[in-house]
Amino acid sequence: MKGLMTKCAAIVPLVLCVPGLAAAELRCKTEYLRGQYVFTATGFTRAPGSAPGTPWVPKAILEVLEFNGDGTLTTPGLTVANPFGDLGNVLAPPAGGAAGTYSVNDDCSGTVQFLDAGSVAFKIQVDLLGGTIWMIQTNPANNVFQGSAKRVR
Numbered sequence: 001m002k003g004l005m006t007k008c009a010a011i012v013p014l015v016l017c018v019p020g021l022a023a024a025e026l027r028c029k030t031e032y033l034r035g036q037y038v039f040t041a042t043g044f045t046r047a048p049g050s051a052p053g054t055p056w057v058p059k060a061i062l063e064v065l066e067f068n069g070d071g072t073l074t075t076p077g078l079t080v081a082n083p084f085g086d087l088g089n090v091l092a093p094p095a096g097g098a099a100g101t102y103s104v105n106d107d108c109s110g111t112v113q114f115l116d117a118g119s120v121a122f123k124i125q126v127d128l129l130g131g132t133i134w135m136i137q138t139n140p141a142n143n144v145f146q147g148s149a150k151r152v153r
Contacts, residue, residue, distance in 0.1 A: 026128055027106040027107075028104050028105065028106060028107065028108035028110075028126055028128060028130075029104060029106075030069070030070070030071050030102070030103055030104045030110075031069045031070075032104060032126060032129070032130035033067035033069065033073075033102060033104060033126065033130055033133070034067055034068065034069030034130070035066075035067060035151050035152075035153055036064060036065070036066050036067075036151070036152050036153045037064070037065045037066075037067060037133065037149040037150060037151050037152065038062070038063070038064055038065075038149065038150055038152050039061065039062070039063040039064075039065050039133075039135065039147060039148070039149035040060075040061065040062055040063075040147050040148070040149075041060065041061045041135065041137075041145055041146055041147025041148075042058070042059070042060045042061075042145070042146075042147060043058075043059055043060075043137070043143060043144045043145030043146055043147075044056035044057060044058060044059060044143070044144045044145070045057060045058075045059040045082065045083065045084070045085060045142060045143045045144075045145070046085055046142045047084055047085030047142070048084070048140065048142055050085070050142060056144065057082060057085055058081075058082060059080070059081065059082045059083060059143065059145060060080070060081040060082070061078070061079070061080045061081070061145075061147070062077075062078075062079045063075060063077065063078045063079070063080075063097060063149075064076050064077035064078070064096070065149055067102065071101055071102055071103060072099070072100070072101055072102075073099065073100045073101070073102055073112070074096070074099050074100075075096045075097030075098060075099065075100070075114075076096045077096050077097075078091075078092065078093060078096050078097035079091070079092040080092075097114070097116070098114045098115050098116035098120075099114070099115050100112060100113055100114040100115050100116075101113050101115070102124070104124075104126055108125055108126045108127070108128060109123070109124065109125055109126075110123075110124045110125075110126060111123060111124060112124055112135065118139075118140050119139055119140070120137065120139060120140065121137070121138050121139040122135040122136060122137050122138060123135070123136050123138050130151065131150065131151045132148055132149070132150055132151070133148060133149040134146075134147075134148050135147060135148065135149060
Protein backbone atom coordinates (compact mmCIF):
# COMPACT_ATOMS: atom_id res chain seq x y z
CA MET A 1 0.00 0.00 0.00
CA LYS A 2 2.84 2.37 0.85
CA GLY A 3 4.37 1.75 -2.62
CA LEU A 4 1.07 2.64 -4.30
CA MET A 5 0.82 5.84 -2.29
CA THR A 6 4.37 6.81 -3.25
CA LYS A 7 3.63 6.23 -6.95
CA CYS A 8 0.42 8.24 -6.74
CA ALA A 9 2.23 11.06 -4.97
CA ALA A 10 4.74 11.19 -7.82
CA ILE A 11 2.19 10.95 -10.65
CA VAL A 12 -0.49 13.38 -9.41
CA PRO A 13 1.64 16.55 -9.85
CA LEU A 14 2.55 15.48 -13.38
CA VAL A 15 -1.10 14.90 -14.31
CA LEU A 16 -2.03 18.32 -12.94
CA CYS A 17 0.57 19.94 -15.24
CA VAL A 18 -0.81 18.41 -18.45
CA PRO A 19 -3.75 20.84 -18.84
CA GLY A 20 -1.33 23.74 -18.49
CA LEU A 21 0.87 22.33 -21.22
CA ALA A 22 -2.11 21.76 -23.48
CA ALA A 23 -3.31 25.32 -22.91
CA ALA A 24 0.07 26.81 -23.87
CA GLU A 25 -0.35 28.31 -27.32
CA LEU A 26 2.34 27.76 -29.85
CA ARG A 27 3.06 30.87 -31.89
CA CYS A 28 4.64 31.35 -35.29
CA LYS A 29 7.46 33.81 -35.89
CA THR A 30 9.18 35.32 -38.89
CA GLU A 31 12.32 33.40 -37.83
CA TYR A 32 10.54 30.07 -38.53
CA LEU A 33 11.01 30.63 -42.26
CA ARG A 34 14.67 29.90 -42.82
CA GLY A 35 16.16 27.86 -45.63
CA GLN A 36 15.41 26.91 -49.19
CA TYR A 37 11.84 26.24 -50.35
CA VAL A 38 10.45 25.13 -53.70
CA PHE A 39 7.26 27.01 -54.61
CA THR A 40 4.90 25.52 -57.19
CA ALA A 41 1.67 27.22 -58.17
CA THR A 42 -0.94 27.24 -60.88
CA GLY A 43 -3.77 29.54 -61.73
CA PHE A 44 -4.96 31.99 -64.31
CA THR A 45 -3.86 35.37 -65.59
CA ARG A 46 -4.88 38.11 -67.98
CA ALA A 47 -2.63 40.60 -69.69
CA PRO A 48 -2.09 43.76 -67.59
CA GLY A 49 -4.71 46.40 -68.38
CA SER A 50 -7.15 43.86 -69.84
CA ALA A 51 -10.72 45.03 -70.28
CA PRO A 52 -13.46 43.37 -68.23
CA GLY A 53 -14.58 40.17 -69.90
CA THR A 54 -11.13 39.34 -71.26
CA PRO A 55 -10.70 35.57 -70.97
CA TRP A 56 -8.45 34.16 -68.29
CA VAL A 57 -5.60 31.91 -69.45
CA PRO A 58 -3.52 29.32 -67.52
CA LYS A 59 -0.32 30.28 -65.73
CA ALA A 60 2.19 28.18 -63.75
CA ILE A 61 5.36 28.79 -61.75
CA LEU A 62 8.26 26.84 -60.32
CA GLU A 63 10.39 28.99 -58.04
CA VAL A 64 13.20 28.45 -55.56
CA LEU A 65 12.85 30.78 -52.57
CA GLU A 66 15.57 31.33 -49.98
CA PHE A 67 14.07 32.61 -46.70
CA ASN A 68 16.75 34.18 -44.49
CA GLY A 69 14.94 34.02 -41.13
CA ASP A 70 15.03 37.80 -40.78
CA GLY A 71 12.13 38.91 -43.01
CA THR A 72 14.14 38.97 -46.25
CA LEU A 73 14.22 36.48 -49.10
CA THR A 74 15.94 35.85 -52.41
CA THR A 75 14.83 33.94 -55.49
CA PRO A 76 17.79 32.02 -56.91
CA GLY A 77 15.65 30.11 -59.42
CA LEU A 78 12.47 30.94 -61.34
CA THR A 79 10.50 29.49 -64.26
CA VAL A 80 7.11 30.95 -65.20
CA ALA A 81 4.83 29.62 -67.93
CA ASN A 82 2.49 32.11 -69.61
CA PRO A 83 3.23 35.02 -67.26
CA PHE A 84 1.73 37.82 -69.37
CA GLY A 85 -1.44 36.35 -70.79
CA ASP A 86 -2.03 34.04 -73.70
CA LEU A 87 1.37 34.41 -75.37
CA GLY A 88 2.69 30.95 -74.49
CA ASN A 89 5.99 32.30 -73.15
CA VAL A 90 8.09 30.35 -70.65
CA LEU A 91 10.51 32.62 -68.80
CA ALA A 92 13.49 31.38 -66.82
CA PRO A 93 15.81 34.30 -66.02
CA PRO A 94 19.36 32.98 -65.43
CA ALA A 95 19.76 35.21 -62.36
CA GLY A 96 16.47 34.03 -60.82
CA GLY A 97 13.75 36.38 -59.68
CA ALA A 98 13.40 39.43 -57.51
CA ALA A 99 14.38 39.64 -53.87
CA GLY A 100 11.65 40.34 -51.36
CA THR A 101 10.45 40.70 -47.81
CA TYR A 102 8.10 38.63 -45.69
CA SER A 103 6.41 38.64 -42.33
CA VAL A 104 4.79 35.91 -40.23
CA ASN A 105 2.20 36.70 -37.56
CA ASP A 106 1.62 34.81 -34.30
CA ASP A 107 -1.31 32.93 -35.89
CA CYS A 108 1.00 31.73 -38.74
CA SER A 109 -0.59 34.03 -41.34
CA GLY A 110 1.58 36.53 -43.12
CA THR A 111 2.69 38.17 -46.35
CA VAL A 112 5.38 37.91 -48.99
CA GLN A 113 6.22 41.03 -51.02
CA PHE A 114 8.59 40.82 -53.97
CA LEU A 115 10.65 43.90 -54.76
CA ASP A 116 9.96 43.82 -58.50
CA ALA A 117 8.36 46.23 -60.98
CA GLY A 118 4.96 44.51 -60.63
CA SER A 119 4.92 44.64 -56.79
CA VAL A 120 3.96 40.95 -56.74
CA ALA A 121 2.50 40.08 -53.34
CA PHE A 122 1.09 37.00 -51.62
CA LYS A 123 -0.91 36.26 -48.49
CA ILE A 124 0.61 33.23 -46.78
CA GLN A 125 -0.19 30.63 -44.14
CA VAL A 126 2.73 28.79 -42.55
CA ASP A 127 2.59 25.43 -40.81
CA LEU A 128 3.72 25.61 -37.19
CA LEU A 129 7.10 24.03 -37.94
CA GLY A 130 7.76 26.23 -40.97
CA GLY A 131 8.07 23.31 -43.40
CA THR A 132 5.18 24.29 -45.67
CA ILE A 133 3.88 27.67 -46.79
CA TRP A 134 0.52 28.02 -48.56
CA MET A 135 0.44 31.10 -50.78
CA ILE A 136 -2.22 33.02 -52.73
CA GLN A 137 -1.32 35.97 -54.92
CA THR A 138 -2.95 39.28 -54.00
CA ASN A 139 -1.12 41.63 -56.39
CA PRO A 140 -1.22 42.34 -59.28
CA ALA A 141 -4.97 41.98 -59.59
CA ASN A 142 -4.87 40.33 -63.02
CA ASN A 143 -3.97 36.95 -61.45
CA VAL A 144 -5.81 34.13 -59.72
CA PHE A 145 -2.84 32.15 -58.50
CA GLN A 146 -2.18 29.83 -55.57
CA GLY A 147 0.19 27.07 -54.52
CA SER A 148 2.54 25.92 -51.80
CA ALA A 149 6.22 26.09 -50.96
CA LYS A 150 7.95 23.17 -49.26
CA ARG A 151 11.25 23.42 -47.40
CA VAL A 152 13.92 21.35 -49.15
CA ARG A 153 16.92 22.36 -47.03
